[in-house]
Amino acid sequence: MNITFDHTRIRVSDLEKSIDWYCRTCGFEVLKRTDKSPSGNQLAHLQIPGSAHKLELTYSPDFEVKFPEDLVHTCIRVDDVVVYCEELEKMDLEMDLWPSNWREKFAEGKKMAFITDPDGYEVEILEHE
Template identity: 40%
Template sequence: MQFTFDHNNINVLDLEKSLAFYKEALGFEEVRRKEAEDGSFILVYLGDGVTSHTLELTWLRDWKEPYNLGDNEFHLAIRVDDFDGAYEHHKKMDCICFENKKMGIYFINDPDGYWVEILPPKK
């Protein structure tokens, strides 16, 4: 028996704002979309253009309050080939929320408060 990663899901309040953020910040593109017939939800799957793993953004029509992220200890981790370039890009976007220079990583904050860890290339 073999288990493989397929996707991760996060819920978002403003789908268009989140789509724009993930495209600008990480270059993720929409690869698939499912809309409920009654309009109650939209699922949008974003891909990195390299792997088959996707990020599923779930928008719920009737949800109006910010999501409770608890202590926000969970996060996505994204590796980038140009760490310094990515850092400057995210700095200009003003979305860096935490840096750990000792570990050589930093985190960006998406529109709903989810953290995304940015990792340098593997050595």
């Protein structure tokens, strides 16, 4: 039996804003959208080119997005965390880059950062191994 890990779903409070954020900051592309799923949600399936795993963004106007802090995070890998963080700083986005002193921290330690999406989900940034 062949088993693969296909996608992860997160609930979002503004589908358009989340699609834009994930595409601009993390390199995702929209694979498909559904205006009304069997359960009545709007869905967007995103994927980073070259990655098999997908991110499913789910929106429902009657669902309040609320979760305990630091409960869920996703992770992307990039060629160079420093270059990537510098690119993120240039974007016209509200950024919550951690650690805030990443230039000094990365000079002598492990290169790893976190950014926060519009709903408070963290995205971890690591370098390719």
